[in-house]
Amino acid sequence: MSPTVSLRRRAGVEEQNTNEDLREELPPIADGAHQTTSALAAKAATVGLMACLVLGPVGAVAGGLALAQSARPAPVQAATVTDRSNDQAVAGEFAQRVVLTWLTTTQDQPAPVLALVKDAQISAMSQQAFTTADPTVARIVQTDGTWSVTVAVTVTDARNQTARRFFQLPVQLTNGSVTALTLPTPVSPPTVVQGSTPTYCTQIGTSSPVGQTVAQFLTAYIAGSGDVSRYLTPGVALAALTPAPYMSVRLDDLRSTGDVDPAAAPEDDQRMRVLAVATASVTDKQSSSVAYALTLTARAGRWEITAIDPTPAVAAKTPPDPSTWDTTRTPTGSSAITPTPAGASSPAATTQ
Template sequence: MKLNRTWTGRVSTTSSALRRYGTIALIVLAALSGVHTVWDFLFGEPTDVVTPARTVVNKSAVVSSFAEDYVTTWLTATAATAASLNQFVSVNPADLNLPTTPAVVLGSPSVVAVTYEGNAGKDAEAEVFSVVVGINERPYESASPTRYLYRVPVLWSRFGPRATGLPFQVSGPGPGANLGVAYPSTLASTDNAYQVVSGFITAYLTGTGDVARYVTTDSLLVGIGAPYLARKDDKGNPLPLVTSVTATGPVPAQPAEGQTVQVLAQVTALTSQYANVAMTYPLTLRGVGGHWSVAGIDRAPLLSSDDNITPVAPPSATPTN
């Protein structure tokens, strides 16, 4: 059946209207959706990132503690205590051929790294973690300790942590590299900045003198409770704790107000057991009233931007125990 010209025109007009109004409706709905998204972002409930973060931190803490206990028990297990491993892993103790006495003397273990390896099980209801535990071992009590690293695979489920196998020894992250510090200027012991640094370090570490005398009012620095003693020579004469001070550049005797400079102090302190302890203090000095004052203890020394990083040669291999 064919439509006459009148109905053909009506159908064409209706189709065009539907397309036009449909397009407008889609644009309006999209706009409303966008406005709703922006409104939620600005005025709605914020996305909860704290709870998942706390959950991950809590799991990592439990898994880490579990791995530390597991490695310690595993390294010191004997034929008589083999059953103690069952609290960590499902193995047959008879298959381990354990010694009759502990094989090593251990120091305190520490967690070197924890990594999440993914989900496991049906419907991904469990998680797999890999923990690296470092521990100092000695073949006997008076022997020098050697540090070893062990990786522990741990399955986390609603039932708690459980090892998926025995620990295995791994190499460390590498010996690292060296990069020079950026303190080319050496200060004389008679320089104002040197004397301020020396007085501050002495008061800060030994309690001899007032720390406030050497620091700026906004430094928030106070003494650390005098855990160190003043050094003395063979005749009982006092020795300075600061042995040298270097700076990032020339240090004027009388600084401008607010002028700053970074310095590096080499320190030798004396413990309550009369043992020397060498330390390095990176400090920032600021000019106040024509004199230098300590404005803060830097988090790390300033490193060179000109030198290349020099890899450290790995230590010679040490046979395992």
């Protein structure tokens, strides 16, 4: 064999070995399936990364809200309001029955009272019954589960003296049963203080345009003379009393609160409150003095009736100056300080 051929063979073998080594070092070439799988994996990774970026703040907010909810105190349950109106009605009716029975029962027939009050003494019962009329519940309060009912009754005694009298009765309701704990107790009526209406301080002439409007309205409203709607503000509905209780009305006094000058020409939508006192007559010998608190509204240069006020105008009460309160004394059993005007005696301490 010639040297030249030998060299060519050796070079071919070395080249073949070199190509095999290169094939071992290079990564395998991916086919179509491998390329598709790789692309999907890359997209999935991208979507997952974007989801993490988006949900990261949401998770932080949700975590913060959860922490705030856990730190927030539990809501206070609203107190349940128990309807006592039925018990109150039962106690009031029973108290009236006991008081009337007690006033009209005599010694010779004590059974009605004994059926209502267990400890009633027959020997203390009257020998002559009282005459009663117009019973009504004047006051009812609940104390420690017991209803304290005050009943007002018009009573005529053996001297033919008639008076409105008041009786207090403790009534207890248990499982649908009602019990009078004692006999009725005569008590004093509520204190009556004479009232006045100083808020109506401006005198208005009864023959003035305002006075004529009010007089004509009252005549139509309670005496049935004329059309009430002529004197009303548009949109206001007031029906005349039917049948009319009076034959005629005379306006005696008219005053306003002073907010508006009744002598000046009114501007549209101005309002004025007045108190009208009138004599309403049935016949020449029978009449009633009536009072009407009215609200008037101006329209087209004249006053019209807007409302019959449910209550007259009353000046607002000025609250007492706290600096004049005496806070040095506190009733026994109470931790609160009761304001007492200086110079006045504090309420006496009471012991339970």
